[in-house]
Amino acid sequence: xxxxxxxxxxxxxxxxxxxxxxxxxxxxxxxxxxxxxxxxxxxxxxxxxxxxxxxxxxxxxxxxxxxxxxxxxxxxxxxxxxxxxxxxxxxxxxxxxxxxxxxxxxxxxxxxxxxxxxxxxxxxxxxxxxxxxxxxxxxxxxxxxxxxxxxxxxxxxxxxxxxxxxxxxxxxxxxxxxxxxxxxxxxxxxxxxxxxxxxxxxxxxxxxxxxxxxxxxxxxxxxxxxxxxxxxxxxxxxxxxxxxxxxxxxxxxxxxxxxxxxxxxxxxxxxxxxxxxxxx
Numbered sequence: 001x002x003x004x005x006x007x008x009x010x011x012x013x014x015x016x017x018x019x020x021x022x023x024x025x026x027x028x029x030x031x032x033x034x035x036x037x038x039x040x041x042x043x044x045x046x047x048x049x050x051x052x053x054x055x056x057x058x059x060x061x062x063x064x065x066x067x068x069x070x071x072x073x074x075x076x077x078x079x080x081x082x083x084x085x086x087x088x089x090x091x092x093x094x095x096x097x098x099x100x101x102x103x104x105x106x107x108x109x110x111x112x113x114x115x116x117x118x119x120x121x122x123x124x125x126x127x128x129x130x131x132x133x134x135x136x137x138x139x140x141x142x143x144x145x146x147x148x149x150x151x152x153x154x155x156x157x158x159x160x161x162x163x164x165x166x167x168x169x170x171x172x173x174x175x176x177x178x179x180x181x182x183x184x185x186x187x188x189x190x191x192x193x194x195x196x197x198x199x200x201x202x203x204x205x206x207x208x209x210x211x212x213x214x215x216x217x218x219x220x221x222x223x224x225x226x227x228x229x230x231x232x233x234x235x236x237x238x239x240x241x242x243x244x245x246x247x248x249x250x251x252x253x254x255x256x257x258x259x260x261x262x263x264x265x266x267x268x269x270x271x272x273x274x275x276x277x278x279x280x
Contacts, residue, residue: 003080005073005090005113008065010080013114022110023103024093028148030110031055032091035074035204036118036241037083041277043241045071047204052092055144056109061094064109074113081115087242088115091147121243125269128249128261129166129238132159133227135254136169136176136199143198152179162252166238170254171199174224178238181246182206185225186235186264195222205239205272212271218264230255235262245269 002013023029033048042048049067056063074088095107138151156179159167167179177183177200185192191213196202210220230236236248236259247265251257 002115003077005077005111007111008069008073010077018112019096019110021096021098022093023095023097023107024091024110024147026099027101028146028150029059029103030091030093030147031059031061031145032089032147033145034087034089034241036244037078037086037088037115038277040078040084042074042078042088043276044204044208045074047207051145051202051204052090055146056092058141058144059094059146060105061092062105062109064092064111070111073111077113077115083115086115086117089113093147118242121246124165124243124246126261128247128259130164130250130252131166131168131178131238131248132162132164133168133170133230133251133253133255134158136171138169141198142176142200143196143202145201155179164252168251170227173226175227175230176200177203178240181238181240181243184209184237184239185229185233186237186262187233189218189264191218191220191264192225192229192233193220193222194224203239203241205241205244208275209239209245209268209272212275213268216267216271218268227255230257233257233259235259235265237265237268245272 090113155167
C-alpha cells in the first residue's frame with residue numbers, strides 16, 4: 001500500500017484528506033522540495049532541507065519541527081513505500097485558517113510528503129531534448145520554491161504543444177532558466193549560466209554541478225546573457241533533480257538553434273553519476 005505523510009503521521013494515500021481551509025489550497029501559500037532517491041537513499045537531502053528552510057524564512061513562514069525530525073519522517077516514508085529509486089516530494093503550507101489574504105502568525109504549518117517513480121532518462125540523457133524559447137511570465141521571486149507554479153505550468157504546456165520537452169524562458173531579452181530546470185551553455189569549454197538572483201531558482205543539481213565543474217577545472221561564468229547568445233554556443237544542457245543533466249539538441253520558438261551532444265556535457269554527466277548513491 002502507498003503511504004503519504006500528513007504532518008507527523010504516515011497515512012494510506014487512499015485515506016488522505018486535505019482540510020478545505022488550508023492556505024495552500026486557497027492561495028498556493030506554501031513551499032516544497034523534491035529529492036531524488038537512488039538505491040533507497042535520498043541525494044543531497046541536506047541541501048534540499050536548507051533551501052526549504054530558506055524559502056520558509058523568505059515567506060515569513062514558521063517551521064513546524066526540526067530538519068532532523070523531517071528527515072526521519074521522510075526516510076520512514078521511503079522505507080514504508082519500499083522506494084529503491086524514485087522521487088520524494090515534501091511541502092509546507094502556511095496552515096489552516098479562514099480564507100483571508102492577510103495571514104496570521106498563529107496557524108501551524110501543514111507538512112505533507114509523498115513518493116513517486118522517476119522517469120526513464122536514458123534516451124533524454126543520451127540524445128538530448130528539444131526546448132521552446134518563450135517569455136518568462138513568472139513573478140519576481142523565482143528564488144523561492146513555492147507552490148505557486150502557474151507561470152511555469154503555462155509555459156510547460158506551451159512547449160509541449162510545440163513538440164518540445166522543456167520551455168526556456170526569456171525575460172526582457174535575457175535568458176533566465178527553464179520552466180522546471182536550470183540552463184547551462186558551453187562555449188570553448190567554459191560554462192555559462194544565469195546567476196542565482198531572484199529571477200531563477202538556485203537548483204540543487206545546479207549547485208552540485210557548478211561545484212563539480214570547478215573541481216575539474218572548468219570555468220563557470222554566472223552572469224545574465226542575451227537570447228542571441230544561444231545561437232553561438234557549442235553545447236547546451238539543463239539540470240534538475242528529476243532529469244539530472246540533459247543535453248539540448250534544438251531550440252525552437254523565439255529563436256532557432258541546434259546543438260550536438262558535446263564532450264563537456266558528456267563528461268559532466270559521467271562525473272555527476274559518480275556522486276550518486278550506490279547499492280550495497
